Amino acid sequence: MIVYDxxxxxxxxxxxxxxxxxxxxxxxxxEFQYAYHYGDIYCPHIxxxxxxxxxxxxxxxxxxxxxxxxxxxxxxxxxVRILEASSVSVKHDGxxxxxxxxxxxxxxxxxxxxxxxxxxxxxxxxxEKPAKSAGRHPTRTAAA
Numbered sequence: 001m002i003v004y005d006x007x008x009x010x011x012x013x014x015x016x017x018x019x020x021x022x023x024x025x026x027x028x029x030x031e032f033q034y035a036y037h038y039g040d041i042y043c044p045h046i047x048x049x050x051x052x053x054x055x056x057x058x059x060x061x062x063x064x065x066x067x068x069x070x071x072x073x074x075x076x077x078x079x080v081r082i083l084e085a086s087s088v089s090v091k092h093d094g095x096x097x098x099x100x101x102x103x104x105x106x107x108x109x110x111x112x113x114x115x116x117x118x119x120x121x122x123x124x125x126x127x128e129k130p131a132k133s134a135g136r137h138p139t140r141t142a143a144a
Contacts, residue, residue, distance in 0.1 A: 011043040 001016045017039030026032045062069045085097040 012046055013044055015042040015044070017041070 001018050003014045003016070005012055005014075017037070019037045021035045021037055023031065023033065023035075058070065061067060081099055085099055089095055089097045
């Protein structure tokens with residue numbers, strides 16, 4: 001069994017050697033006995049680093065060395081789309097919500113009830129596709 005405690009200052013992960021053993025063969029019900037094994041507890045050392053510092057250092061290293069980052073803007077966009085679809089689903093009593101790629105294709109309707117109209121998770125998270133602007137930045141006014 002493994003226990004993870006994020007708020008513990010040390011020993012965040014504990015691995016317990018606990019199991020149930022049964023005899024390999026038995027002829028009668030009286031011979032059938034489970035044995036509980038309680039063994040050692042192992043706490044591996046985990047280097048204590050500040051997560052934000054590690055993330056920023058990785059970003060700087062990628063810029064300096066031209067390395068490929070572990071995560072990308074595309075992965076971040078995918079996470080935002082999933083979160084928006086989750087919000088739309090919750091607002092509509094848990095209905096399945098299809099995820100739409102930026103090009104409008106690649107939609108997934110897994111688990112959609114037969115005959116149900118698909119609900120798309122738009123950028124605004126309302127369940128409707130966002131309105132297209134006339135080539136202007138959405139936060140700028142006509143005077144800008």
